[in-house]
Amino acid sequence: MELDERKMKILQAVIKNYLETGEPVGSRTISKYTDLNLSSATIRNEMADLEEMGYIVQPHTSAGRIPSDKGYRLYVDTMMQQMDTAMQEKSREVEELKDLLLEKEEKMDQLLKSVAKTLAVNTNYASMISSPSYSGSRLKFIQLSRVDANQLIAVIVLEGNILKNSMISVSEELDDETLLKLNVLLNTHLNGLPIEEINLGLVARLKQQAGIHSDIVGEVIDAVAESIKADEDLEIYTSGANNIFKYPELADQQKASEIISTFEEKQMLTTLVQDTLSKENNTGIQVYIGDETPVSSMKDCSVVTATYELGEGMKGTIGIIGPKRMDYEKVVGTLQTLMKQLDALYGKKS
Amino acid sequence: MELDERKMKILQAVIKNYLETGEPVGSRTISKYTDLNLSSATIRNEMADLEEMGYIVQPHTSAGRIPSDKGYRLYVDTMMQQMDTAMQEKSREVEELKDLLLEKEEKMDQLLKSVAKTLAVNTNYASMISSPSYSGSRLKFIQLSRVDANQLIAVIVLEGNILKNSMISVSEELDDETLLKLNVLLNTHLNGLPIEEINLGLVARLKQQAGIHSDIVGEVIDAVAESIKADEDLEIYTSGANNIFKYPELADQQKASEIISTFEEKQMLTTLVQDTLSKENNTGIQVYIGDETPVSSMKDCSVVTATYELGEGMKGTIGIIGPKRMDYEKVVGTLQTLMKQLDALYGKKS
């Protein structure tokens, strides 16, 4: 069977209506609210075809139709094509986001939290945002200081003013001169290097260069190298989890509980981040419908994710989680604009 | 009317039974399941009295009775008295906690997260834990370094090796010599001081002492002072929010949504922390029943909080949030033991 233009129009109408109401939509509704000027009977025939083709589904005999995952998929794909060409107008909530970002919050985590919150409030869905990973980021500055007799503190600044610090315990006190030399050594050799390039070979060379001194120096260099490489702790901020209660199809205890605990544990959300980063496409926006999502607890939801980039290699993920009947158009639009704003704010090259 | 021993026993029986079942409890049940050997009719009379006194309540005519907030309060108070004297045995979950703590997690936030999680899993209620505030803690070390031409970084180390850092933007570049002097100045004057004592007067004196230099120095001193005083960002970790779905009286959408968003926002939870710290009592454990809680969204819950202390002045709060009919005995016992474990782990003086 063929999916001709009329079927397409009817499918779109069904989906649009269902997005709004959340109720199965019947033939009569379609016949009235479209400009096709067809009777409900004709619509019924077409809908039977659409069902056979797998785009829509009947929850039970004698109910209207609701979109299947396949139907949503088609809808989203065609929508994304259109959006690629047509530029979306700046809507109210986008302006709000802009204002928010322009405040230039000094603390990264504050910024991320408010982005998540704004998204949740504006879309009425749940949102999450991961802190940017700084893989590929360059080392800007290292400072070793003595805190007390056998404790040092290493402060490491990466491009984009990402800070890391770590305490280093040493068994033997380092004199001021050695410390100064170490600082000079570390900074001259490491500054400007992407953290990937700080490997064992480099560390060995550093140690050799400082070799005149005692073993302690070697220890310290090791410790510094380690704390540079240390697991970048991927933080994930979430907001608006309670929005799921606004959608009856997600609000029953079983499902709500599952989704909420996923949001609270955050552990599971990292797989979502990984997945998004791995299959980056041209638009940077990914839509997971139902079972498509890598997080099984969200199999009754749709998830829209976007990859944002702050400066060089600092990539993070934003996600919107809502019912399958989410307003894809609005969500994708909002995310696109948000990405643009973030890019503008932190000057992306491309 | 007087609350004689018999009435007391009946009240206790009503509450105990209600804690288990969550259903209103009738006179017949009491007459059977207590050793009072009284007929249901007698119980009925007593229950009518107890109702008049405000300890129990009838959800509707011809239903059993459930404890009122006042009833719970009496119950909890007498229970706390008994626990003060009698020592609670180490139960299974306590051993588990001990194992957990003995791992001596290197990262504070990891420790806190796992404490919260263990509590939630063991009690089947929701739990929260605040990071310890370091008010009263002393300044151990300050280091100002230049990251690039017009950005400085201040690293501040407090007693207990709490680290803070902040970026400081300066309009004019500082030369190395000035920076060195500033570091010396800050360290000699501030080290060893409790952060409360770093006030405007002290800052003014510092500025005067450094006065020979340009305004920039003043700016930097201000910025440093500010970041020392900066809102200690009270982190709050939560776990087991979805446990509330296990209690039908909290699981309806309205209430669940409210509680969950309080857990997600965390903002509101800080008031709980404040309140707990402010009205510290001898046992260190606080029970809020229904309306007693400072967080209005939890007016249908009971909240049990405990203050823990790691070393000097590092106080934090642990909270268990559940239905009013929570197993107070178990919760209070668990919290008490947990507090002891934490104290033992981080060597408290008292």
Place this chain on the structure above:
DNA sequence: ATTAGCACTCTATCCAAATGAGTGCTAACA
């Protein structure tokens, strides 16, 4: 003071009937 007994109240449950939205199919129509 305690208890047995009884009338009464209120909720929850069950069931049958009514409702109504929507379908599929057939036959008529343009």
Place this chain on the structure above:
DNA sequence: TGTTAGCACTCATTTGGATAGAGTGCTAAT
């Protein structure tokens, strides 16, 4: 041949008793 009106049918939801059951309050007897 595509479209439509009409009709019988299905099924979920709502409605309104009727009933059962839990529990109470009150009274009279012990």
